[in-house]
Amino acid sequence: MMKRAYDYFFYSLYRFSQAAPSKWWSEGKAAFVLSSLEVYLLLSIITLTAAVLKRDILPDNKFPLIILVVLLFYGGNYYLYIHKNKWRKIIGGFDSIPKQKKLVYDIICWLVAICILASLFFAFYKMSQVDWASIRNASHY
Numbered sequence: 001m002m003k004r005a006y007d008y009f010f011y012s013l014y015r016f017s018q019a020a021p022s023k024w025w026s027e028g029k030a031a032f033v034l035s036s037l038e039v040y041l042l043l044s045i046i047t048l049t050a051a052v053l054k055r056d057i058l059p060d061n062k063f064p065l066i067i068l069v070v071l072l073f074y075g076g077n078y079y080l081y082i083h084k085n086k087w088r089k090i091i092g093g094f095d096s097i098p099k100q101k102k103l104v105y106d107i108i109c110w111l112v113a114i115c116i117l118a119s120l121f122f123a124f125y126k127m128s129q130v131d132w133a134s135i136r137n138a139s140h141y
Contacts, residue, residue, distance in 0.1 A: 007090050007093075007094070008094060008105055008109065009034060009109050009112070010030050010031065010034055010077075010080075010081055010087070010090060011030075011090060011091060011094040012105065012106050012109040012110075013029075013030035013033050013034055013109075014026055014027060014030040014087070014091060016030075017029040017030050017033075027081060027082060027087040027091075028082060030081070030087075031074075031077040031078060031080075031081045031082055031087075032074070032077075034077055035070075035073045035074045035076075035077045037113055037116050038073045038077075039069070039070055039073055040116050040117065040120045041116045041119070041120075042069065042073075043120060043123075044116070044119040044120040044122070044123040045123075046058065047120075047123035047124060047126075047127050048119070048122070048123040048126060048127075050127065051123065051126035051127045051129070051130050052126070054130055054135055055135065
């Protein structure tokens with residue numbers, strides 16, 4: 001059930017890419033946007049957790065971890081959709097859904113995307129409210 005919802009999210013992004021002026025590599029753009037939303041969701045969770053706990057929860061050298069996570073998300077979606085043109089079967093499977101159901105599913109997909117972006121902005125806002133200077137200067141036992 002979750003895989004089917006995830007596939008529909010890809011399908012919705014694919015159709016949106018097809019409606020754009022440039023239809024070139026719409027499946028790649030859909031997978032990229034889906035992966036980006038996943039990275040944004042993870043980033044908002046990490047940022048909000050750090051703001052609530054008032055401490056940095058990632059190691060000092062974040063760069064290798066960030067690269068690994070981004071590659072895992074993009075690599076996973078590449079394998080799920082682009083590799084061996086699996087996206088064609090997924091797109092064909094959802095094309096037969098009635099228009100009214102598609103509208104409801106699309107609204108849900110876009111609400112999820114908006115919620116992910118809103119949570120990222122909220123997490124950055126909460127992070128800005130923390131007085132990091134006093135936390136860094138406090139003595140730790």
